Amino acid sequence: NMRTGDAWPEQKRRDKALETMEVYAPIAHRLGISNIKEELEDRSLHYLDPVGYETIRDLLNKHGDEFLHTVCHTIAKHLAENGIQKATIRHRVKSIYGIYRKMYMQNKDFEEIYDIYAVRIILENVSECYNALGLIHDMYHPLPNRFKDYISTPKPNGYQSLHTTVIGREAIPFEVQIRTWDMDRMAEYGIAAHWKYKAGITNGSSDKLDERLAWVRQLLESQRSSADATDLLSDIKSDLLPEEVFAFTPRGDVINLPAGATAIDFAYAIHSAVGNRMVGAKVNNRIVPIDHKVQTGEIIEIITGPENRGPSRDWLNIVKTSEAKNKIRNWFKKERREENIQEGREALERELRRNLMSMTDEQHETFMEALARRNHCNSVDEMYAAIGYGGLQISRMLPKLKEEYTKLKATEVKPVTVDIKRMHSTDGVVVEGIDNCPIKFAKCCSPLPGDEIIGFVTRGFGVSIHKKDCANVRESMRQGENADRWVNAYWADDAKENYKATLDLLCMDRANLLSDVALALGDMRVPIYSLTARSAEQGRARMSVTVGITNTEHLNSVVARLKKVKDVVSVNRN
Missing domain, CATH: 3.30.460.10 (Beta Polymerase, domain 2)
Known part of the structure; x- marks a missing residue:
């Protein structure tokens, strides 16, 4: 294909040359086919x-x-x-x-x-x-x-x-x-070079070919087990690093690894059983951490534990080679199915809460079955298990997750939701699943009717209502510690008329500024609960005014009116 590249458009030439340089030439190098490797590199360079x-x-x-x-x-x-x-x-x-x-x-x-x-x-x-x-x-x-x-x-x-x-x-x-x-x-x-000897005279030549083909076979197995083509490309690139390191077992066997590989990679390169039972490592008779990066010439001894010991899930973030990652995932896949299902279920539920996705038990079952089909799993438990052992990554499932949730919500019967709101309304706010509970509005974001809101079940003080985009809400969701205490909340049809909102004004300092602001609010018939002002640096003044607001549209019109007052530089909601 590269020999006919002169006939392609320029951009296609560059794209194909880059692909060849990053994938096919390194594969030829790994397989030891030097003539093909050099020709691919030279032709790619000619275009790049x-x-x-x-x-x-x-x-x-x-x-x-x-x-x-x-x-x-x-x-x-x-x-x-x-x-x-x-x-x-x-x-x-x-x-x-x-x-x-x-x-x-x-x-x-x-x-x-x-x-x-x-x-x-x-x-x-x-x-x-x-x-x-x-x-x-x-x-x-x-x-x-x-x-x-x-x-x-x-x-x-x-x-x-x-x-x-x-x-x-x-x-x-x-x-x-x-x-x-x-x-x-x-x-x-x-x-x-070994292929024509495959059917050959001695078993030795056949074994040698099988050994050389092991990497190709492993690559194909990795492709089959991965749902995402980017995983395959990542594995190829990590295993085809141009620099390699050579280390020795205590018996003198040479183990070659890509640069940056760890002692765990070394253990799995010896045998999957050695990696699964690994508890520590010695380099040149000195104890080192298991994430020690292997250097050329080191003599590495792997310390193993009992047979029932297995790898840690954290190792998936430490190891560099696709061989080690696949062997760790396979161990969890075979040995810890129940644990994987539980781990996957909890991880997925956390993600649903973090994205504020709520549904009834019946909807939940339908949703999970659809999501499992979308991710090529035969059952919901199989999907949970794949998440648990690392075969499916939630970050890559997220687009499908949101798409299925949108479909589910589109089929909901809206009137039922309205009735539930009316039934649970307290102080103009509906808290899903909690009837007639005490409500307080969080001071960190001061939500108003029209804002998207969410409730937090406090200890002994009812439910605290926040805006969904409040910084404290995002941080709590990110950490995931109190995810089960966040509940969906809505503004009810009978929301009370007046809510307090505090506005911060930055102005150029001048005489009669305070009275002009008060007059502007008076013209709009907005009740003023407090009004403070102080001088600031560089001839400016800062004001804080708390007013009665009915909803976010009302608030926006008040802000727009205040911005028209002479010498008011900015108006921000506290």
Whole structure:
């Protein structure tokens, strides 16, 4: 697809190139298919940064590879003289995107990149590889800290080779890669190198393929278990981090993890049973927290507890790899179904209360069944269980939740609600489910008829009525501690005529200002319960006036009239 990108519109080219760079090239890298990976990256870069691409291509054209032919001939002659007759020697130039990453992301000059040119030596067995390494270091001067042994410690995608960077008399550094034929096949074709051996002669090759395919299989299982495509993309990105760390078990087994992985990820990478029973970890014989971030070269020992011990739900927020998250969710899914159902039910009920969604028992049952179907669950309990073990996230269910609630409320019979209001009316306010209870209006927001209101059942003082958008209401709902004490409330048809509202006025200080404000209120026949004024800084004055208001529309007209008084800067409801 990327080879035909020149025919696409420019925006499509950029979108497809970005998708390829973020998903498909890293997958090719993870599967070890280097040729495809490099071609995908180069073609994507050509569309994403054409100027950078052309700059590097020009630099590569200027630096010819003639000297590489000479180097290859010299190395072949030296190896033959020292008993290594069957050596195949090739050379290659680093991919354009590989150079781009180092130049633009690591801020290096073209001359500072030491592996632009590489010589590859392919030999018959591993012992010849190490012998050839010694001979190369005899011929050329090795650069310090540039030797990597991927034969004894393979990369996560199965890549094996010896890498060393050397410099000769021409003063041009180049990389030498030394590997066997099997390693070369693996480097070129990744796990695909094993496919033709799948039906093969030994069980060993089949097992090796199954091991290399484990990540792909895990990815597909993750896709099936997730209801949201964004989860899959998130898992791919977290597992395909460009940097990886290598740590060791006490027995010397190498475990590779993405950078940032924790000791819990390490435990689950060993085996799900080890992760489920984990109670602590030692790094280099020193106790560390379980959220310790793994570093390359560490020897990590996982301390396990009894067999019936399981993971904590909090671990889902700590672990980095999708493998660990899936194993933790699967444990809760299998072992704690009743607990999951209870946990999911409580979490969903909290969310309903937080969004002020109330319904009768019959409506509740219908609502939950519809919501379960919308989330592809066979029953309401299955939906509760999925929420409990983390398979369904309430934050992602919220749009469906609100949509189903809107549908439910649209089918309600309105006259019934009116009758209930009249039956429960107290001081002009209906409190759902509570008849003739004492009512007081909260001073923090001073609700008036026309405001959307909600009630809070106090201890010993009846119900306190707040505006729904009151800051104290939002904070209490967010914390969720007293969620069961909030009740729905409405203004009744027989709401009393006068409510007190306090207005704060900011004015420019002048003579007769107070009398002008009082006259304006008098003209509107608004009762004044209190009126205070004081001087403020920068020649201004502040007033606080408490007046009798019938509803929010009345209040808005009073505010508009006061704003017309000369030198009144602003009027705000207290």
